[in-house]
Amino acid sequence: MEKILVVDNDKEVRELVEVTLAAPGRRVLHAESGKMAIEMTLDQKPDLIIMDIVMPGEINGIEATRFIKKRQETKDVKIILLTAKVDPSFKKQGAEAGADNFFLKPFSPRELKEKVERTLNNFPDA
Amino acid sequence: MTQGADNPHCGVEEKSLTKKQVLKYAEDLAVLFRAEKNQRLRLEESNAQLKKYAEDLRLSHQELQDFLLTASHDLQEPLRKAVTFGDLLKTRFRQQLGPAGFEYIDRLAGAVQRMQRLLDDLSAYSRLTIETHPRAPANMGEVISDAVAGVKSQAEALGGSLKLEIQPNPVLEVDAPQIGQMFKCLVANGLKFRKRGVPPELVIRSRRTDDGKWEFTVRDNGIGFEEKYLDRIFKPFERLHPSGEYDGAGMGLTVCRKIVERHGGEITAKSSAGNGAAFFVVLPEKQSPPRS
Ligand SMILES: Nc1ncnc2c1ncn2[C@@H]1O[C@H](COP(=O)(O)OP(=O)(O)OP(=O)(O)O)[C@@H](O)[C@H]1O
Ligand SMILES: [Mg+2]
Numbered sequence: 001m002e003k004i005l006v007v008d009n010d011k012e013v014r015e016l017v018e019v020t021l022a023a024p025g026r027r028v029l030h031a032e033s034g035k036m037a038i039e040m041t042l043d044q045k046p047d048l049i050i051m052d053i054v055m056p057g058e059i060n061g062i063e064a065t066r067f068i069k070k071r072q073e074t075k076d077v078k079i080i081l082l083t084a085k086v087d088p089s090f091k092k093q094g095a096e097a098g099a100d101n102f103f104l105k106p107f108s109p110r111e112l113k114e115k116v117e118r119t120l121n122n123f124p125d126a
Numbered sequence: 127m128t129q130g131a132d133n134p135h136c137g138v139e140e141k142s143l144t145k146k147q148v149l150k151y152a153e154d155l156a157v158l159f160r161a162e163k164n165q166r167l168r169l170e171e172s173n174a175q176l177k178k179y180a181e182d183l184r185l186s187h188q189e190l191q192d193f194l195l196t197a198s199h200d201l202q203e204p205l206r207k208a209v210t211f212g213d214l215l216k217t218r219f220r221q222q223l224g225p226a227g228f229e230y231i232d233r234l235a236g237a238v239q240r241m242q243r244l245l246d247d248l249s250a251y252s253r254l255t256i257e258t259h260p261r262a263p264a265n266m267g268e269v270i271s272d273a274v275a276g277v278k279s280q281a282e283a284l285g286g287s288l289k290l291e292i293q294p295n296p297v298l299e300v301d302a303p304q305i306g307q308m309f310k311c312l313v314a315n316g317l318k319f320r321k322r323g324v325p326p327e328l329v330i331r332s333r334r335t336d337d338g339k340w341e342f343t344v345r346d347n348g349i350g351f352e353e354k355y356l357d358r359i360f361k362p363f364e365r366l367h368p369s370g371e372y373d374g375a376g377m378g379l380t381v382c383r384k385i386v387e388r389h390g391g392e393i394t395a396k397s398s399a400g401n402g403a404a405f406f407v408v409l410p411e412k413q414s415p416p417r418s
Binding site for chain 2: 010012013016019020106108109110113
């Protein structure tokens with residue numbers, strides 16, 4: 001069973017991502033903060049995390065990415081970071097933290113699906 | 127991926143989605159799902175069509191094989207009659223025929239016999255696709271030495287030899303009786319096309335190829351053939367040497383090639399007139415899903 005973890009404090013975003021990616025043989029898990037994302041990752045070992053960079057709480061998306069990519073047992077989990085702003089410094093920080101891919105909000109369902117497939121299959125971005 | 131630009135309100139601080147964005151997304155999602163569903167349907171349809179083509183092809187191939195088998199069988203019947211009446215002629219009209227008439231009838235009988243052999247070979251060939259055995263891992267050293275035992279003693283009786291250098295000895299997934307038949311056919315040729323006055327020396331070797339398959343070489347020290355005829359010798363009823371000196375129907379190598387191809391392998395040969403011949407058979411270790 002493939003697992004995808006969606007991390008965003010906005011429930012609506014998580015639900016939209018879930019219906020878009022729902023497929024047989026795949027489970028979409030939810031987390032609403034960076035802290036919860038780390039706990040669930042250690043616990044559930046998802047294949048992929050789609051995570052917003054900006055979230056309220058002490059751990060944002062970049063910090064959560066850094067933590068997950070540093071741990072031996074979770075470093076292979078793929079991470080796509082979401083950002084609502086074209087901010088080059090975010091992209092740089094995210095890449096340094098080890099994110100596999102980036103994605104701008106808002107996005108269309110087709111773009112989301114393609115991005116997820118590409119990241120899961122180790123294809124570079126087109 | 128620059129949709130952020132269309133949405134100036136979607137800033138970092140104000141990051142929750144607007145009603146409008148959610149609605150737009152839901153619409154896009156509906157469109158996407160519909161497109162995916164159509165694509166799935168089209169794919170299923172063309173898959174079903176492909177399956178049907180494959181089945182039709184298999185059936186018509188099967189029909190052709192069946193036809194060949196029945197035809198060669200049915201053609202034997204009139205030939206047997208010809209032989210019978212030839213014998214009758216010889217016994218009942220001995221006087222009238224005289225020695226010349228006798229000889230003509232013998233030649234007639236000879237021609238009929240050749241025809242019968244051709245038909246036998248043809249039906250053996252078409253049975254090949256019908257009578258298959260399940261593919262199972264087989265020790266090639268054993269398969270080959272069993273298959274060539276008869277030819278080996280013939281070669282030794284002629285003062286020659288047949289050596290097996292199956293080293294390393296692979297275990298391959300094969301239809302063992304068929305593969306055995308193929309090796310037998312190759313060494314039988316090696317023995318048959320020997321040089322007059324030279325003891326036949328036959329060798330079978332194996333080696334692993336760079337791409338992980340197995341190559342078997344059957345080499346002889348016989349009369350050889352001119353390599354420009356290489357394509358011809360694998361075709362039905364093609365023979366390079368005069369039938370007066372070397373008998374045969376010209377079906378041996380055709381059958382060999384068919385067996386090898388049915389195993390997903392390849393067969394070829396190297397030779398030059400007067401210098402012996404070498405036949406190369408390359409077989410994969412495992413069989414991909416069965417082919418017909
Ligand atoms: N080892 C060999 N050396 C020289 N010529 C060969 C050899 N093997 C085959 N050939 C040539 O290729 C022709 C075709 O071989 P093939 O085995 O198909 O037929 P055949 O031996 O003549 O008849 P059959 O095998 O049906 O009894 C032979 O007639 C011969 O001319
Ligand atoms: Mg032959």
